[in-house]
Structure formats: structure tokens, C-alpha cells
Amino acid sequence: xxxxxxxxxxxxxxxxxxxxxxxxxxxxxxxxxxxxxxxxxxxxxxxxxxxxxxxxxxxxxxxxxxxxxxxxxxxxxxxxxxxxxxxxxxxxxxxxxxxxxxxxxxxxxxxxxxxxxxxxxxxxxxxxxxxxxxxxxxxxxxxxxxxxxxxxxxxxxxxxxxxxxxxxxxxxxxxxxxxxxxxxxxxxxxxxxxxxxxxxxxxxxxxxxxxxxxxxxxxx
Amino acid sequence: xxxxxxxxxxxxxxxxxxxxxxxxxxxxxxxxxxxxxxxxxxxxxxxxxxxxxxxxxxxxxxxxxxxxxxxxxxxxxxxxxxxxxxxxxxxxxxxxxxxxxxxxxxxxxxxxxxxxxxxxxxxxxxxxxxxxxxxxxxxxxxxxxxxxxxxxxxxxxxxxxxxxxxxxxxxxxxxxxxxxxxxxxxxxxxxxxxxxxxxxxxxxxxxxxxxxxxxxxxxx
Numbered sequence: 001x002x003x004x005x006x007x008x009x010x011x012x013x014x015x016x017x018x019x020x021x022x023x024x025x026x027x028x029x030x031x032x033x034x035x036x037x038x039x040x041x042x043x044x045x046x047x048x049x050x051x052x053x054x055x056x057x058x059x060x061x062x063x064x065x066x067x068x069x070x071x072x073x074x075x076x077x078x079x080x081x082x083x084x085x086x087x088x089x090x091x092x093x094x095x096x097x098x099x100x101x102x103x104x105x106x107x108x109x110x111x112x113x114x115x116x117x118x119x120x121x122x123x124x125x126x127x128x129x130x131x132x133x134x135x136x137x138x139x140x141x142x143x144x145x146x147x148x149x150x151x152x153x154x155x156x157x158x159x160x161x162x163x164x165x166x167x168x169x170x171x172x173x174x175x176x177x178x179x180x181x182x183x184x185x186x187x188x189x190x191x192x193x194x195x196x197x198x199x200x201x202x203x204x205x206x207x208x209x210x211x212x213x214x215x216x217x218x219x220x
Numbered sequence: 221x222x223x224x225x226x227x228x229x230x231x232x233x234x235x236x237x238x239x240x241x242x243x244x245x246x247x248x249x250x251x252x253x254x255x256x257x258x259x260x261x262x263x264x265x266x267x268x269x270x271x272x273x274x275x276x277x278x279x280x281x282x283x284x285x286x287x288x289x290x291x292x293x294x295x296x297x298x299x300x301x302x303x304x305x306x307x308x309x310x311x312x313x314x315x316x317x318x319x320x321x322x323x324x325x326x327x328x329x330x331x332x333x334x335x336x337x338x339x340x341x342x343x344x345x346x347x348x349x350x351x352x353x354x355x356x357x358x359x360x361x362x363x364x365x366x367x368x369x370x371x372x373x374x375x376x377x378x379x380x381x382x383x384x385x386x387x388x389x390x391x392x393x394x395x396x397x398x399x400x401x402x403x404x405x406x407x408x409x410x411x412x413x414x415x416x417x418x419x420x421x422x423x424x425x426x427x428x429x430x431x432x433x434x435x436x437x438x439x440x
Contacts, residue, residue: 037257038341038370039362066342068369089372091311091342119369120342121258122286122311141361141387142259149288149339150258152309167361170390 013127016095020102020130024113030216031113032209033129035153036137037146038119041163043071044196045137045205046114050078052206057111057213062101064093064118071116081105092123095130112213121146125153132216133158140164140173147181154185159208162193165200233347236315240322240350244333250436251333252429253349255373256357257366258339261383263291264416265357265425266334270298272426277331277433282321284313284338291336301325312343315350332433341366345373352436353378360384360393367401374405379428382413385420 024031034042046061053059061082063072072084083101085093098115107113115131117124121138134157138146141164147154154160160182162175179191190208194201244251254262266281273279281302283292292304303321305313318335327333335351337344341358354377358366361384367374374380380402382395399411410428414421 037259037339037362038366039257039358065369067371068365070365070369091340118342119257120311120340122338122340123343138259139361141359141384142257145288145290146258149285149290151287164361167387167390170387 010126013095016099017128017130020095020099021132022130023102024107024130024132027107027110028216029107029110029113030133030212031115031129031131032212033115033117033124033131033134034137035117035121035124035134035157036119036139037121037142040119040137040139040142041196042116042119042137043074045161045163046075046080046116047078048196048199048202049114049206049209050075050080052202053112053209054079056210058109059112059114060105060107060110062093062098062105062113062115064097064116066090066118081110087118091118091120092127093117093129094127098129111216112209121150121153125155133212135159135161137161137163138178140167140175141171143172144174144178144181147178147185151185154182154189157186157189159190159192161205162191163196165193166195166198230346233315236319237348237350240315240319241352243322244327244350244352247327247330248436249327249330249333250353250432251335251349251351252432253335253337253344253351253354254357255337255341255344255354255377256339256359257341257362260339260357260359260362261416262336262339262357263294265381265383266295266300266336267298268416268419268422269334269426269429270295270300272422273332273429274299276430278329279332279334280325280327280330282313282318282325282333282335284317284336286310286338301330307338311338311340312347313337313349314347318349331436332429341370341373345375353432355379355381357381357383358398360387360395361391363392364394364398364401367398367405371405374402374409377406377409379410379412381425382411383416385413386415386418 075082295302
């Protein structure tokens with residue numbers, strides 16, 4: 001009974017996700033669904049990306065939170081167009097929530113759209129939002145066992161960003177093990193270790209994003 | 221439809237949770253449900269607690285993970301009796317899963333039982349397991365906005381443990397703000413900031429646990 005209903009919910013979600021995807025692709029708009037545990041640095045990565053790329057391309061953000069508008073306020077202070085979704089308890093974003101948010105953005109003017117999912121390394125994996133790519137973040141102080149313990153979310157991701165490399169000297173996290181475990185789950189992952197705090201290796205992330213937008217707009 | 225089913229699942233869970241609670245209380249067994257994001261340090265706190273209290277009292281652990289037996293292996297290396305639950309994708313433990321695990325432990329011999337929930341700051345909050353108390357962990361590098369953004373899990377908790385205080389000098393986390401926000405959600409919380417890595421303030425946690433076990437056994 002539970003399983004039947006779950007499939008029904010996921011099927012309904014998938015239909016709306018396909019509509020979202022068609023709409024975004026028709027505009028040539030690259031959409032990245034950012035997923036991680038609470039506090040891995042999704043909003044910090046968006047702030048850094050806004051600072052660096054905001055002058056080059058028009059970026060929008062759909063900000064998902066269970067409660068509060070704190071992240072949306074941070075994104076707006078960083079100068080990006082932002083729509084907040086408050087899920088009111090739900091542990092992940094769904095395609096219908098994103099469809100409603102898309103209606104409140106001036107999509108024609110954008111080249112790149114980020115969707116910041118609810119902080120949760122489990123549930124968001126099951127819900128396609130219509131994004132071009134999924135990006136999973138984890139951070140050094142969380143430890144190097146996260147891909148092995150939460151493999152599902154890595155399966156359909158295009159990129160794995162390891163944040164907070166500045167904390168490596170103060171933890172036992174082995175970044176090479178983290179990378180190897182993630183790649184054993186999904187060998188297609190583009191993996192990038194960086195620090196939003198110090199800016200270390202942020203250029204690699206920015207270049208990856210630039211490359212996607214170039215290709216996306218050429219297709220659109 | 222979704223909501224009806226969710227209530228039905230939660231009602232069925234609550235019934236089994238009440239059975240678990242009655243069984244554990246009859247034995248005078250203090251049971252703590254540890255909940256946090258992935259990587260906040262639930263297993264590390266258990267390892268430290270095992271080292272310090274393992275000689276004083278018999279401690280058991282029910283270890284919840286989506287995949288892998290890594291945490292259970294760490295707990296067994298620390299010398300505690302441990303039963304592993306693999307949720308196979310489920311994002312939280314449920315009372316029936318815990319009931320099955322209790323059947324595999326020699327409960328009569330234990331004075332203290334930990335249940336380590338799946339790493340998730342959202343979903344476990346909705347599922348009573350029959351525990352005596354809930355303990356929420358967060359760690360310094362996750363940032364000081366977690367109580368405000370994920371309030372639900374703090375509402376019914378007895379204690380809030382802030383781990384990784386050794387990383388305070390390397391982050392922007394304001395521990396006083398973290399505590400104040402958690403207490404504004406639940407003024408009854410016992411709050412303790414410590415470091416499993418350095419052992420800083422671990423004694424406060426151990427004394428709190430000792431106090432619970434003393435009272436629990438007097439009642440049982």
C-alpha cells in the first residue's frame with residue numbers, strides 16, 4: 001500500500017519534471033539541482049558563484065527550505081534573482097514546487113538556473129525536478145564515508161563537489177578515498193574539491209559551470 | 221490521499237513505539253535516540269561514550285544505516301553489543317525496525333541503550349521509536365543556522381549536543397547563537413558543546429548520561 005502510493009507520487013512527480021525539463025530546454029537554460037546534507041555549503045557555493053559569474057551571465061536561483069528565508073536573503077544580497085520555496089516540513093523539493101517557482105522567474109532573461117534543494121542527503125535523490133544536471137556537495141568535516149553510506153544520491157549526479165578543503169588539516173577526512181568511493185558508485189562523475197571559504201580551486205568549478213552554459217545555450 | 225496514508229503510517233508506528241517503550245521501561249532501560257545530519261559525529265560520540273562508560277555499565281547500540289555496516293563495525297570495535305539495521309533506502313528508522321532489533325539484544329543485561337538513527341535532520345523527527353529521550357547532534361562546521369532551518373527535530377528532544385568545538389577557530393560558527401536558537405525552539409533542552417576529537421567538555425555529556433541511567437534504573 002505504501003509502495004503503491006510512493007510509485008504514484010513519483011510517477012506524478014516525473015510527469016511534471018518532464019514538463020519542467022521541456023520548458024527549460026526550449027529556452028536553452030542550464031539548470032543545476034544542488035543537493036547535500038544541511039551545512040555542506042550549498043548557499044556558500046552559490047554566493048561565490050554569483051560573485052564570480054554574476055557579471056558574465058544572468059543567473060537565477062530557486063531556493064528550497066523547510067523553514068526561514070535566510071538562504072534566499074543571502075542569495076539576494078549576492079545580487080541574484082531568487083524565488084523561495086518553503087516546503088513547510090517536506091524533506092525534499094518536488095517537480096510541482098519547482099514548476100510554481102519557475103512561473104515567478106523571468107526565465108527568458110536567464111542563462112543559468114540553480115535549484116538549491118532542502119538539506120538532506122537521502123530523500124531529494126528520488127525526486128526528479130526537471131534539472132539539466134544534479135550536483136552533489138559534501139564537505140570535509142562530514143568525513144570520507146558519505147558516498148559509501150548514502151550512494152543513491154550519487155547515482156544520477158553529474159558532479160560531486162567536496163567543499164571545505166581548508167579544514168583538511170583539522171580532520172581525518174581522506175579526500176582521495178572520498179573521490180574513489182564516489183567514482184566507484186558513478187564513474188561518470190566530475191569531481192572537484194574546493195573551499196568556498198578560502199576560494200581554493202573555485203576556478204575549476206566556475207570553468208565547469210561556464211562550459212555547461214556555453215553548451216546549453218548553443219543547444220537552446 | 222498522501223496525507224491520509226502518512227497519518228496511517230505514523231499511527232501504526234506510534235502503536236509499536238508504545239510497545240517498545242513499555243518493554244524498555246519495564247526493564248528500567250534508558251534508551252537514547254541519536255539524531256543528526258550525516259557526519260555530525262553520532263558514531264564518534266558513541267565510541268567516546270563506550271571508552272568512558274563501558275566499564276561502569278552495560279551499553280547496547282542499535283545502529284541504523286541505509287547502506288553499509290561501517291558504523292556497526294566501529295561500535296563493535298569500541299566493545300559494545302551492537303545490532304545493525306540496514307534500512308535499504310529508507311531515510312529514517314521506524315518503531316517496527318527497532319522492535320525487531322530489540323529482539324536480537326540481551327536487553328536484561330543492559331543499563332543503557334543507544335539507537336543511532338539514519339543521518340538526516342528532517343525525517344527521523346516524525347518517527348517515535350519508543351526511546352526514553354531524543355538527543356540531537358549538530359556540528360560546528362555545519363554552521364549556526366541549523367536549529368532555525370530545521371526546527372522540527374528540536375521540538376521533542378531532551379538534549380542538544382554541539383560537536384566539533386575544536387573547529388570553532390576555523391569557521392564562522394557562533395555557538396552562542398546556535399544554543400540560543402535551539403533554546404528558543406525548545407526551552408527545556410539540555411545543551412552541551414563538546415569535541416569528540418579532543419575530548420573537550422566530554423565529561424559534561426558523560427555526567428548527563430550517568431544521571432539518566434541512575435534515575436532510569438531507580439524507576440525500573
